[in-house]
Amino acid sequence: MKRIASLFFIVCIGFAQLAKADEGMWLLPLLNKLNMNKMNELGLKLSAEDIYSINNSSLKDAIVIFGGGCTGELISDQGLILTNHHCGYGSIQALSSIEHNYLEDGFWAKTKEEELPAEGLKVTFMKYMEDVTERINAELSDDMSETERQAKIWEVSSNISKEATEGNNYRAIVKDYFEGNQFFLIVYEIFTDVRFVGAPPSSIGKFGHDTDNWMWPRHTGDFSMFRVYCGPDGKPADYSKDNVPYQPKHHLPVSLKGVEMDDFAMTIGFPGSTERYLTSWGIEERMNITNEAMITPRGIKQDIWNEDMMASEKVRIQYASKFSRSSNYWKNSIGMNRGLEKLNVLEKKRALEAEFAEWAAGSDERKAKYGEVLSDLEKAYEAQAPYRKARSYVLECLLRGTEIYSFSLRARELQTALENDNQEEIDAAVKKLTEAGKGFYKDYYPETDRKVLAALTDLYYNTIDKQFHPEFYQTINKKFKGDFEKYANTVFSKSIFSSEDKFNAFLAKPSLKKLNADLAFSAGLEISETYKNIVAQLKETTSTISKANRLFMAGLMEMHPDKVYYSDANFSMRLSYGTVGDYEPRDGVKYKYYTTIDGIMEKEDPNNYEFIVPQKLKDLWKAKDYGQYADKDGKLHVCFTTNNDITGGNSGSPVINANGELFGLAFDGNWEAMSGDIAFEPELQKCINVDIRYVLFVIEKYAGATNLIDEMTLVKE
Template sequence: MKRIAILFLTGIISFSQMAKADEGMWLLPLVSKLNMNKMQEMGMKLSAEDIYSVNNSSLKDAIVIFGRGCTGEMISDQGLILTNHHCGYGNIQELSSVDHNYLKDGFWAKSFDEELPAPGLSVTFLKYMTDVTEKVNAELNDDMSEADRAAKIKEVSAELVKEAQEGNEYQIRVQDYFEGNQFFLIAYEKFNDVRFVGAPPSSIGKFGFDTDNWMWPRHTGDFSMFRVYCGPDGKPAEYSKDNKPYKPAHHLPVSLKGVQMDDFAMTVGFPGSTQRYLTSWGIEERMQIVNEARIKPRGVKQDIWLKDMRADEKVNIQYASKFAGSANYWKNSIGMNRGLEKLNVLGQKRELETEFTNWVNADADRKAKYENVLAELEKSYANRASFVKATSFLAECQIRGAEVLYFAYRATGLEKALEEENQEDIDKAVAGLKKAGEGFFKDYNPETDRKVIGALLKMYNDDIEAKYHPSFYATINKKFKGDFQKFADYVYNKSVFMNEARFKAFLEKPSLKVLQKDYAFIGGVSSIEKYREIKGMEAESAIAIDKNNRLFTAGLFEMQPDKVFYPDANFTMRLSYGSVGDYEPKDGVKYKHFTTIEGIMEKEDPDNFEFEVPAKLKELWKNKDYGQYADAAGYMPVCFTSNNDITGGNSGSPVINAEGHLFGLAFDGNWEAMSGDIAFETELQKCINVDIRYVLFIIDKYAGATNLIDEMTLVK
């Protein structure tokens, strides 16, 4: 195992000028060895120490994990956070009501006292990363079983974490990279008092909604603002009126300089997940099974949701965040399949695998180590295909699809307590369910879910083999004659979990008999049980795939010693670099690298909620009242494209110029390169960004929130 690590490190440090400057999600501690020369050739004026430093203030100290799946950045010395509107959307929705609809109307705090606590929201700072590959690998050997290897990694990691946690309260973990060929110890500091500061109305923050999602040209002011608070000692603290705005070690100066073609552009953020070392069989599984299991059920569910959302403002508020989250990766899956096919990524992977096979067969030592790797991968993917299809559809149709089933499943703790007649546990379970019910029913419409239940349970029945059906399907077939809508209607009328009043009454006097006869509970429990059962069937193949992916990746390092490798995204901090630029999506079409407010007015459609334009914005446009935020040519910029390498999780990442100043906010990728999570497309892949001048224009001229402008460090 040591030999693999040594070969890997030699490979990455030998920088190849063949590597594309705009491809790669780079680990910040390695930037000085791998990327600085190229970045400085492209115009960057910062040093590696300016970007990542453990002992001094650096760019990394201004970047946060926002919530559980986005990036944000500090833009003042008073804890002010900028992120995407779609990243804050769930929190804005949670704080909204029919009387105070912040999604529709926007919100702006004109003082600290007006800022709204955002329950459950946190931001997390990276403190440091340390390569511990040698320490972990020193305890591993090639004769270990996968179970023994995993146990030893867990043991060594626990020792490393324990040592690193002495004298601090950081959250520390050991994270693997390159399919388990490299390991870093990472320390974080998490703050749980985060407050909502401001956001434009959705007609600005989500302009274009799902029609424009993943598309260019874009005209979306996709931003929102929050503030992180700390205790009087400057340390993380739970919400208290006595807390104060946090003073970060670094905040980003905000540039008014503007955006020009070929400008250097750098993003720093937390990309969620890529699979660029996936083999051809893994890509086939993703396209034909996983993506299809997203596309079909979500399409049906979203049509039902959207119809009810358009008919009722309350339902629209309840389902706005859920719909946006579902639709985002529904459309992504459609685009990914399209892009992978168009770019012939499968063909390219098969060529690489043929090259790998020939390389292995040319040397006896390599044959001993790698000869069976690809064959085992092919066999293992084939063996688990039906299992993956079943669990993927089960997750989309029942666990994430029919909302009430998973909510009802959460009563299993109460069931156990009632069976054991343990009053203390019963009281605890009831209290937990009461709290869960408050959040669930606030954003739940039983009439809508009744339609979803009938449609998605039938889809699972029709598309998935009967041997993978949860046990309650037998009841549906027997008692309801296979009519899934009749089953859904029965649950709607009888279940204690589908009606808030019935739910509260049940918890006041919980009954084991009532619970165990409730079809929502029966359906939820049997769905989870079947999911776990099928996952167990898949386990052997999954272990084999993990092992052989690790070996295949290690073999690639050996086969291509002069290539610069970067690890797949895994929601740890990464840097990407590139430049502002246009692109040609198809023959005869060329997209310029920026859009303006003129495009908003061209797209306006008062009869389509996706393209409504606020009256105040139209007034500012008519009067050309852009203040200091207009481009030198006189127009009001809105968005621009760069060729930075991003994926989900990078939403909200700052786009930083050569001087280290914020000049854009990343929020999307482009439709023509949806294959990017698996294969970076060097000619077409674009990062879509909000021009920071449009953000400032909306805050200042549209909202009049000059207090927020005054906090920032503006650089002309």
């Protein structure tokens, strides 16, 4: 085990110069060994210590996990955070109402007293990372079963995390890299008092909406602003009027110097997940099962949502954030399948696997260690295919697609309390459900969910083998003669979960008999049981695939000792580096690297909510009133492209120039390279960024929030 870890470091350190500048999500503690020479060649003026330092202020101290799945950056010494509009979307939506529609109208706090507490939102700073591979490997042996191995890793990791958090308020986790061949301890500090500071209206922050999502050219001002607060002692604290703006160890200076072709660009953020080393069988499963299960059910659900959202402003506010989250990976899945087919990724993977098989057979030692890896993978993926498909459809149709089923399951604790006839437990469960109901019903329209339930229970029934059907399908067939519309109508006419009034009336006088007889609750329990049974059946194949992938990864590094390997993304802090540039997506077409405000006006369509342009923005454009944010060509630049390697989780990541200054905000990838999570395409892969000058223009010229501009450290030359 130790030999594998040592080999990794030899490979990476000895051959780092072969890495391409535009591919790879790199761990910050290893930059000095792996990347600095190449980054300096591309123009970087900073040292590795400037980027990542444990004891001194560095760029990493200005970067946060925003919420649970995005990146943000500190841009003032008063805790001011910049992230994407779509990252703040959920919080903005939660704070919105018909009377105060911050999604549609925007919002700007002109004083700190006007900032709005964003309930439930948190930001997380990474304090440091530490390689603990040797410590964990010392407790492992090759004769362990995969279950025993994982149990030991968990035990040792828990001890390491506990040690790291003794005597402080930090959180710690040990994450594995290279399919379990390497381990890092990561220590975090979490702040829970985060307040909404400002955002443009959706007509700017989501200009182009779903039509332009993943597309270039782009003209979206995808940004929002928040502030992190702490206790008077500078430590994390829950919301209090006595809290003060957090003073970070480092905040990013903001560059007004503009964007030029071939400029150095790096991103630092928290990319969520990539599978660049996935085998051909894994890719087939991703395309034909996982992605397909996102494409078909979500497409049906989104059509229903969209129709109701267009008919009602109330529904549009309630479902705006839900629709955005759903459609993002729906479109991503479509693009990924298209890209993987176009790039012949399966053929390339099969060629690599054939090479691996020949190499493994080349010596008795390699044959003993790696000879069964590929056959084990093929058999395991084949065996689990029907279970994976059923699992994916249970999630997309029944647990995530239909809201009433999943919400009803929150009553399980109350069910237990009622069964125990324990009044204290009943009161506690009722209190929790009352609070949960407030949030749920605020963003819930029963008639919309009724339509979704009818459509998706029907889809599941006709797509998934009957062995995976929850028991309530028998009721639909017997009592409702297979009519899913009638079934849905009955659920919503009778269920205590179908409206806030019914729900609260039930909680005022909870009854075990009534709860158990509820159609939504009983169906939810059956769906949950079906899901657990499917997952249990996947346990053995999942274990086989995990072990085989770990050995395949180790074997690849032995087979190609002259190649640099970077680990897959796993929502830990990473840096990517590259340059500003244009690209040619297809024959006869060349996209330049930037867009301007002129393109917004060209796309304007007052009859399409996706392309409405605010009158004030048009007035500023007509007057060419761009202030200090105009480019040297006299135009206001909006977005630009770089070849940085990013994925989901990088949304909101700062795009930083050679001097460590913020000059853009990453918010998307391009349609032609949606295969990027599995196969990086260096000729086409682009990171789409909003130009920081457009962000500042909107803040100052459009919103008049000069108080926020005054906080920042602006760099003009």
